[in-house]
Amino acid sequence: MASAGKVIKCRAAVAWGPHQPLTIEEIEVAPPKAHEVRVKIIATGICRSDDHFLSGAITEANYPVILGHEAAGIVESVGEGVTNLKPGDKVIPLFVPQCGECRCCKDPKTNLCYKNDIGKYKGTMLDNTNRFTCKGKIIYNFISTSTFTEYTVLDEIAVAKIDDRAPLDKACLIGCGFTTGYGSAVRVAKVEPGSTCAVFGLGGVGLSVVIGCKVAGAAKIIAVDINSDKFAKAKELGATHFVNPKDHKKPIDEVLADMSNGGVDFVFEVIGNTSVMSTNMITELLGLPASALKSAFFGSGTSVIVGLAPSSDMLSVDPMLLLTGRTMKGAVFGGFKSKDEVPKLVEDFLANKFELDGLITHKLKLDEINEGFEYLRAGKSIRSVIMMG
Template identity: 55%
Template structure:
């Protein structure tokens, strides 16, 4: 049945309030407006940021809107486009982008950042450019997480928040490039600029951390120390390039002291991929004072990071990384090509495949450490 220009009724996982399980509902997805694209989502990864949003909301100074459809690591096919869309057309395979790239704003024109300003404020409020969403349920507006919402069989996103990819790309694999893998890999190669022959430590071995390990290896690091409290992550980390594994629970000393002893004074590069301010401080203190670089990758709004000023004054550098520093619309198709040519691992991240009806189970697997990435097949 032709759906272009019509409201589409489909299934979505709706979070009606913070901290509660998702409810699978029938939602209505309106046609795209000007410079918007409606996408049939084929697959979506389950990212820890979704869980953080759901469970940290209400505990921070900036509570987020509900009800909301989460999910931001998806891939699908363009169902229809709104007026003025020129970058893609019906039938194209695409990946929605949590970071837009308009190509025209001051930040897009700068080599120093990937944080495009187009629709940024509205996306952070879980709305589209006009201050509304395209999804309703039970006659109520449903907010769209970061303007995306991939836990829905259909979604509508701004044209600058989606990129066209190779027509042969397997959507149930490359969906991971919508967030986790791109974020960790880019944090190492783009933000940290890990150097050949260097020593690195990666804190937290979820998908983002394992991708950071992969990035350190790609950059030529000679020693990559993977750090996690889950002993099951030891062999998995080696698959992605780790040379050593350290479990903080197996040591009586703080992990930063353990790492400094292992490396004769500290690592050259440390990457925090947990989203915990205590771990962030450990990552800073694990760096060598002689030019060590620490990259913050994990996302959280809980707690304040406190540092000893001497750590920075003696020559360490502290950086933040959002979506791995990639210029999203132009970089993601290249990352897809790298995967298809064997330069980038993706299959190895996927430990579970579930349906949309099983989305709550997917989150349980993640928070209990039983999965790396679960892919939801729509």
């Protein structure tokens, strides 16, 4: 392309600090260096994790930063040494990279990579430098991706090439929300046919857990949320029973035990709203991970933590809940090894093994990105997708 090797000026939504709206700015995007790829973003979803940084719930980030990590785009140019990607390829950025060389990447029991930036939030490329500038200032990268921009630069290990047939406005959800929820059911929990599942929290990720439980063959899928308006969509995607804790005087774990002969086989904690996670009411109504654990069958139930918690949150668990036979576990990105398995998930989507349309409630322009975050906070959206250009 004519822009290869040159600085690109484009628009991006920049977070100058927490507790501030994003501002649309003209930025400069440098060419990719060795083993890097510059990508034109076509579509990017607004994820609760992005809002954790804007709200200040996650405190470790460097600012100013370009957030966004759930996206799909087209390769614009590649740096020296990149051989498996070329301009024009459709791709999904990976917030969990896969270098293929570290202990994690070689271990089939984990999908992490030592070269990820999750929890560290350094905000740089692997060479500890940056590719974004705005108004003469360096703009930091976000967890190996930064997709709230018309162009981004990614380390080669943080890019997955996908089928050219994939519609990018839908496939972008495979970059985070869908895969995180779906994989938590089929890969992390390994939901079994005929089992009973409970899903705490019915946002985009929670509903993706519902899809995963259905695909895995669960006989009973109990959707739990304090907003009963979400139950219709959960039913459409596969939920069979519905519980609003506000309608019950009993603790939620006792309600679920009554519905499942003593406790559910698999329970998923997918509460992503930190503004309510910290209140006593939500602890009583929906439960935090420890309460979700109590909902699992005491002899052999599995509880999976899916939702991202605030930096200050700590988990306190009665050891007896585990000594009697329950299992508590968690994973990032649904346990999938990113470069290897994202292309396969896209192929499954194209083969109609699951559908993504029902998760998308809004399609917005970049100028409307703050409205998308308001929809998220108000519970008016499942997934808002920002369409670039």
